Amino acid sequence: MTWSWEYLPSEEYVIGEAPPAFVAEVEKKADELVRAAEALYLDGTSYRGENPRSRTAHVSGGMFEFLTIVRHEQIYIVQVTYF
Structure with missing residues (x-):
């Protein structure tokens, strides 16, 4: 298995009508979080x-809440706040 990220429950629900530039920032930060989790948990399965508690990541124009589920090798973005 390999680490990845996704929106939970769905991209439409979490992102809503946020501008594409902001969404790109969120997804870029999510990619960074995946790389960090891969390095920290070499074999998540x-x-x-x-599991770590939910955390907040700040990006240009807002922030998002995410969960790291180590055994699934998955990061779930559960809430996005756009300013």
Whole structure:
């Protein structure tokens, strides 16, 4: 398995009508978070600890909340706030 990210429950629900430039910033930061998680949890599928708590990532024009589910090797973006 390999690390990835996705919107939860769906892109339409989480992003809504945010401008494309802001969405690009969110997705760029999500890619960075995936690379960091890959380095921190080398084999997430065998991880037996607790998942990290939800966290906030700040990007130009806003922020977003995300969950890291280590055993799934997945980062879920659950809420986006555009200023």
